[in-house]
Amino acid sequence: MGLPTVAMGLLGMFMPLPIAAALLVLPSFVTNVLQLFTGPSVKMIVSRLWLMMLLIVVGTVAASSLIITVNPAWSAFALGTALIVYAVFAMFSPSLTVSEASEKWLSPVIGGVTGIITGATGVFVMPAVPFLQSLGLQKDELVQALGLSFTVSTVALAAGLYLHDAFRVEQLSLSLFSLVPALAGMWLGQKVRARISARRFRQCFLLFLMVLGLELVSRPFV
Structure with missing residues (x-):
């Protein structure tokens, strides 16, 4: 969850968001696919969430022009807002539960909104993450569901950027090089997390x- 979210924020300080998003395609895809296949529930999760995933793709591709055409300062504003909203929500972690009946109509709505935010900012945690957390999934199932959502979002964003000529095949080589620090960062993060409490790690x-x-x-404004 942290890789694309933090990386988009950091890279957005130094380069246009379309370039940052293109750079993260392979690291985000590889790490999220690994997360998706960490357990045995892939088939069940895909069967349950396929409509949400479809709307993520539609929303992301439809809104991906925004990350390219909007003034870079305001694109950064949108990205910063998405980061703050997610961080505040996660900090207080309100307990939400979505019933099975509500899930049927809410799932595509959440998918569409997540797709639009992804297309506009390159960040795909809101509102998909709170929604998935509210479905009563087991721990490993939730990890896999998040991996599925992020994988689909990554592919959809890459497709949207490609359709708007903001992502070229030659950029994959640079994205490939960024795999090494991404995987090294995951390893280091696991070491750090093992030495401090989960609560303190989350707060930081x-x-x-x-x-x-x-x-x-x-x-x-500056």
């Missing part, structure tokens, strides 16, 4: 997102 992660988001939100 979310506070970092808030600070990053505030810097990006300030862009149009």
Whole structure:
């Protein structure tokens, strides 16, 4: 969850968001596919969430022109807002439960909204993550469901950028090189997480997102 979210925020400080999103295609895809196949519930999760995934693709591709055409300062503002909203929500972690009946109509709505936000900012955690957390999935199932959502979002964003000539095949080589630090970062993060409490690790992660988001939100006003 942290890789594409943090990386988009950090890269967005130094380069246009379309370039940052293109750079993250392979690292995000590989790490999320690994997360998707960490358990035995892939078939069940795909069967349950396929409509949500379809709407993520539609929304992302439809909105991907925004990340390209909008003024970079305001694109950064949108990205910063998405980071802050997610960090604040996750910090307080309100307990949400979605009933089976509500899930049927809410799933495609959440997929579409997530897709639009993904297409506009390159970040795909809201509102997909809170929704998936509210479905009562087991721990491993939730990890796989998040992996599925992020994998689909990554592929959809790459397709949207490609359709708008903002992602070229030759960029894959640079994206491939970024796999090494991404995987090294995952390894280091696991080491750090093993040495501090899960609560403290989570707090530091979310506070970092808030600070990053505030810097990006300030862009149009400086």
